[in-house]
Amino acid sequence: MTTAELSPPGSASKRWLLGALALLLLQIAILHVMGRIPICECGYVKLWEGGVNTSGNSQHLSDWYTPSHIIHGFLFYGLGWLILRRAPLTARLSLAVLIEAAWEIAENSPMVIxxxxTxxxxxxxxxxxxxxxxxxTVFMILGFFAAARLPVWLTVAIAIFFELLTAYIIRDNLTLNVLMLVWPVDAIREWQAALP
Known part of the structure; x- marks a missing residue:
């Protein structure tokens, strides 16, 4: 990854960056229209929510699912590199934000909830x-930029570390989350239910 690729000159790059910001703001606006609450119903904001099966999970700035979103950034950087290799990094970032924002909106729909x-x-x-x-989405963006700067082997190692850490601590991670959404496995559900 060259420095020029990380910060390409010109107004096109700035437009892509503004596009990514606009997508994040659109995500927020759509969630508002969907009736999502702005902050935790508890009335305050925490930097970290360490409980998994608590009312504060997925309500504050970060939680045990934050590593999954950082891994999203790694994966979306790789996808952008594969399909938009000649495009500026900011164009690939806009694609990543589009995918993440679409998922965040879908994830908060009644059907996915x-x-x-179940x-x-x-x-x-x-x-x-x-x-x-x-x-x-912000943590996905951080993961995206980390993947742009780090060697591939280190990015993969961090992703594996995050997956193993969260599987050990909360019995869930990105891989298990996707698997259980798409093809629930009773043995995994029972293992997860035994979380103290």
Whole structure:
């Protein structure tokens, strides 16, 4: 990754960057229209929510699912590199923000919330606060830029570390989350339900 690629000159790059920002703001606006709460119903904002099956999970600035969103950034950087290799980094960033924002909106739809409740360990999940959802996208962006700067081997190592860490601590991670949404496995559900 060259310095020129990380910060290409010209107004096109600035337009792509503004496009990414506009997509994040559109995500926030759509979540608001969908009736999502701005912040935790508790009335305050925490930097970190360490509980998994708590009312504060997915409501504050960060939680145990934050590493999954950083990994999203790694994956979306790789996707952008594959399909938009000649495009400026900011164009690839806009694609990443578009995908993440679309997921955040879908994730907070009644259909996906109900799917989480029935198929995954998130039995009491009621959706993200707007703040948490926006921060999920911000953490994806941080992961995207980290992947742009770090060697591939280190990016992969960090992703594996995050997956193993969260699987060990909360019995969930990006891989298990996707698996349980798409193809629930009873043995995994029972293992996750045994979380102290």
């Amino acid at each position: 109900d799917r989480y409740r 198929a995954t360990m998130a039995l009491g999940y009621s959706g993200d606060s707007i703040l948490n959802s926006a921060m999920d």
